[in-house]
Amino acid sequence: MSTRPAQPPESVCAVVVTYNRxxxxxxxxxxxxGQTRPVEEIVVVDNASTDGTAAAVRAxxxxxxxxxxxxxxxGAGGFHAGMAQAHAAGHGxxxxxDDDTLPEPGALAALLAGAERAPGxxxxxxxxxxxxxxxxxLHPMNRPFVRWREPGTVATGAEHGLVALRSATxxxxxIRREAVDRFGLPLREYFIWGDxxxxxxxxxxxxxxxxxxxxxxLHWTDRPHTSxxxxxxxxxxxxxxxxxxLRGSSMDAxxxxxxxxxxxxxxxxxxxxxxxxxxxxxxxxxxxRDGCRGSAR
Amino acid sequence: xxxxxxxxxxAACAAGERSREQATAVAGxxxxxxxxxAIEPSLExxxxxxxxxxxxxxxxxVPAPDALGRLLDAARGPLAPPIVAxxxxxxxxxxxxxxxxPGTQEDLEALIAGAAGRWMPIRHATETHVLLxxxxxxxxxxxxRAALGPHAFSAWSRRVLREETGRLVPSSRATLxxxxxxxxxxxxxxxxxxxxxxxxxxxxxxxxxxAFRALARS
Numbered sequence: 001m002s003t004r005p006a007q008p009p010e011s012v013c014a015v016v017v018t019y020n021r022x023x024x025x026x027x028x029x030x031x032x033x034g035q036t037r038p039v040e041e042i043v044v045v046d047n048a049s050t051d052g053t054a055a056a057v058r059a060x061x062x063x064x065x066x067x068x069x070x071x072x073x074x075g076a077g078g079f080h081a082g083m084a085q086a087h088a089a090g091h092g093x094x095x096x097x098d099d100d101t102l103p104e105p106g107a108l109a110a111l112l113a114g115a116e117r118a119p120g121x122x123x124x125x126x127x128x129x130x131x132x133x134x135x136x137x138l139h140p141m142n143r144p145f146v147r148w149r150e151p152g153t154v155a156t157g158a159e160h161g162l163v164a165l166r167s168a169t170x171x172x173x174x175i176r177r178e179a180v181d182r183f184g185l186p187l188r189e190y191f192i193w194g195d196x197x198x199x200x201x202x203x204x205x206x207x208x209x210x211x212x213x214x215x216x217x218l219h220w221t222d223r224p225h226t227s228x229x230x231x232x233x234x235x236x237x238x239x240x241x242x243x244x245x246l247r248g249s250s251m252d253a254x255x256x257x258x259x260x261x262x263x264x265x266x267x268x269x270x271x272x273x274x275x276x277x278x279x280x281x282x283x284x285x286x287x288x289r290d291g292c293r294g295s296a297r
Numbered sequence: 298x299x300x301x302x303x304x305x306x307x308a309a310c311a312a313g314e315r316s317r318e319q320a321t322a323v324a325g326x327x328x329x330x331x332x333x334x335a336i337e338p339s340l341e342x343x344x345x346x347x348x349x350x351x352x353x354x355x356x357x358x359v360p361a362p363d364a365l366g367r368l369l370d371a372a373r374g375p376l377a378p379p380i381v382a383x384x385x386x387x388x389x390x391x392x393x394x395x396x397x398x399p400g401t402q403e404d405l406e407a408l409i410a411g412a413a414g415r416w417m418p419i420r421h422a423t424e425t426h427v428l429l430x431x432x433x434x435x436x437x438x439x440x441x442r443a444a445l446g447p448h449a450f451s452a453w454s455r456r457v458l459r460e461e462t463g464r465l466v467p468s469s470r471a472t473l474x475x476x477x478x479x480x481x482x483x484x485x486x487x488x489x490x491x492x493x494x495x496x497x498x499x500x501x502x503x504x505x506x507x508a509f510r511a512l513a514r515s
Contacts, residue, residue: 130409138405138406138409143402143405144405145402146400146402146405146408148399148400148401148402149399150394151392151394151397151398151399151400152391152392152393152394152397154397154399154400154408154417155384155392155397155417155465155467156392156467157412158408158411158412158415158416158417158465158467159384159415159467159468160415161412161413161415162412163405163408163409163412211409211412213409213410213412213413214413
């Protein structure tokens with residue numbers, strides 16, 4: 001990707017992807033406005049909401065850059081579009097999140113402080129916040145994967161007050177501009193599920209990212225967990241995208257094997273939960289077919 | 298170090314591996330008493346002498362001047378862990394991965410909490426550079442070297458840390474001399490001990506695979 005350093009290297013653009021959750025979006029924007037270290041710009045990507053989100057943002061937040069998409073392109077497409085916009089504007093950091101993310105006032109300042117104290121000769125490709133649920137525990141949907149297979153890296157991270165990561169989710173993630181230059185954007189064709197796993201695995205294959213414990217956000221979901229296998233048609237994306245990840249280059253052989261075991265288990269559980277119905281088998285087979293045909297990175 | 302009263306610490310360095318450099322480094326930190334014995338008798342003697350903490354240094358590891366102080370900072374307080382390990386570097390100054398106990402995803406909360414205090418949680422340890430609370434020896438006895446050979450300390454530390462989380466303090470450093478260093482199981486003579494260790498249930502499948510692969514290589 002071409003670079004356009006129109007902004008200072010430390011400028012931060014928050015990218016929020018939203019779909020039909022105006023009330024939550026308002027709370028998210030309020031939390032962004034309350035940051036002790038203000039963001040330089042906010043980009044809201046509206047995934048063709050039908051609840052008047054675009055008009056409301058235009059009216060109440062004229063300073064926000066609104067990308068009102070004509071169709072719902074899923075979380076993956078939304079982050080792709082929003083990050084492309086922020087990157088093109090020349091920002092140094094792209095701070096991405098869903099509309100149900102509520103950063104604490106010091107969340108961004110802590111992320112940037114984490115970047116300052118991170119070990120290594122260069123700025124890490126990404127930094128993540130602690131993502132908490134309403135009860136204060138780590139949100140089960142957003143538990144990042146640690147670089148457990150590199151204990152020396154984990155130890156060095158701990159020495160600097162950081163947790164060395166192998167992958168993370170798109171809920172309060174600060175991505176360095178140079179990482180986008182090198183690795184590109186999230187894959188919009190994923191639509192939903194697995195886009196963050198694939199993207200962060202790609203960015204962090206050879207270089208650690210870090211979780212900054214002092215940076216905390218609330219992920220305001222009704223329930224702490226969404227069952228993949230409980231989904232119906234959406235399970236198609238899990239089947240297809242996981243296969244694309246497995247075929248891609250973001251994981252090494254050992255990681256692939258481990259992920260393959262997890263994925264095979266979810267397929268088995270899904271078919272069992274849905275009584276091995278024709279419809280369930282059709283969804284799985286369609287996902288397998290498209291996962292084999294699609295282009296993997 | 299920030300405490301008013303220093304706990305009594307005995308340093309235990311294995312006789313055959315003890316270098317002059319190591320002895321000098323140990324003597325320069327607190328009023329440590331360096332013993333020149335194998336681990337188990339050294340631990341026993343240290344506890345008998347009334348030590349509250351025992352600092353094990355094996356494989357000729359030479360501690361940095363502040364290594365013990367940093368371990369002590371993490372080894373005190375109301376929730377003091379029974380085992381606090383330091384970071385072991387090779388002669389080139391690179392952390393030795395095989396001497397850092399890897400964690401699991403279940404340790405994530407503890408890892409995040411530990412990062413704030415600049416330590417990481419561990420579920421077992423190696424004997425290369427580690428501080429042990431005397432109460433751990435009182436409660437769990439000594440490592441069973443006769444049965445488990447080179448895996449004895451690892452097995453013992455896993456039993457000690459079954460209910461409590463140990464800490465690794467990366468800023469407390471010790472450097473191995475050039476060469477293969479400590480913590481390497483093994484030769485053909487260690488096959489029975491490795492088989493016995495595999496049957497204890499203390500190893501994960503991955504650890505079993507790694508241990509037998511190391512044996513096969515040797």
